[in-house]
Amino acid sequence: MCSDADNATRQRILAATAEVLGRTGTAKLSLSDVAAQAGVSRPPLYRDFGRKRELLDVFAAWERRYYERAIAEATANLPAHQRLDAALQAIVANQLTYPGLRMVDIEPAQVITRMARVLPLIRERLERLCAGPDAAVAAATAVRVAIAQYLVRSDDSDQFLAQLRHAARVKTRVALSDTRRSAGTRGQIADR
Numbered sequence: 001m002c003s004d005a006d007n008a009t010r011q012r013i014l015a016a017t018a019e020v021l022g023r024t025g026t027a028k029l030s031l032s033d034v035a036a037q038a039g040v041s042r043p044p045l046y047r048d049f050g051r052k053r054e055l056l057d058v059f060a061a062w063e064r065r066y067y068e069r070a071i072a073e074a075t076a077n078l079p080a081h082q083r084l085d086a087a088l089q090a091i092v093a094n095q096l097t098y099p100g101l102r103m104v105d106i107e108p109a110q111v112i113t114r115m116a117r118v119l120p121l122i123r124e125r126l127e128r129l130c131a132g133p134d135a136a137v138a139a140a141t142a143v144r145v146a147i148a149q150y151l152v153r154s155d156d157s158d159q160f161l162a163q164l165r166h167a168a169r170v171k172t173r174v175a176l177s178d179t180r181r182s183a184g185t186r187g188q189i190a191d192r
Contacts, residue, residue: 010048012038014062017055018100025106026056063100064118070094071125084129085172088164091122091146092157104151115150119143130168141167 016038020029029052035045049055074090075083095101104111127139145167149160165172 006044009038009040009044013040013045013048013055014059017059018063018098021059022099022102023106025103026110027107029056031055060114060117063114064121066098067094067118067122068125075129084126084131084168085165085170087126087129088142088161088168088170091164092161095146095150095153095160096157101150115147119147122146126168132169138168 013034016034017029019037020033024030024033031045031049031052032042034055035042038045045055049058070090070093071087074086078086123139123143126142127135130136130138132138142164145160145163149163154160164170
């Protein structure tokens with residue numbers, strides 16, 4: 001049984017692993033670098049993760065839970081019609097802030113392997129939030145947009161979110177009011 005302090009240290013080590021992987025990739029990952037990034041001495045790291053492979057295996061599971069937790073927290077206590085948009089916003093925030101995502105620049109083949117395990121999970125989660133007869137298509141399309149953004153990043157998070165919303169067919173209040181305003185403008189022009 002882990003104490004709270006042991007669990008906190010373990011979480012810091014796993015978060016530090018994402019940072020170090022973002023800089024070095026898996027091939028050059030060293031447990032000493034992870035310990036330094038986490039601000040812990042090497043004995044606690046080696047006690048929990050005796051080998052690099054063991055750390056990477058635990059990290060892969062932690063990373064999946066990290067994503068699941070981000071989506072769950074973003075959608076908690078929201079009405080059903082707001083959950084999909086909240087999930088898309090969480091995806092954008094994750095891609096902008098998660099340091100492990102930089103690994104695509106260092107070890108693309110490794111990232112593709114990891115993505116192959118995670119993408120079905122993301123697609124399934126989004127599909128549960130999508131509505132309509134083609135929910136599976138909308139979710140898969142949104143995931144493909146997210147993958148494209150991940151592989152070829154841009155600094156325009158507003159456009160990224162707009163593209164995800166479009167792919168998943170999310171109607172936001174702003175989009176609806178813009179549509180109504182445009183329709184009103186067209187009517188005014190036609191009246192002239």
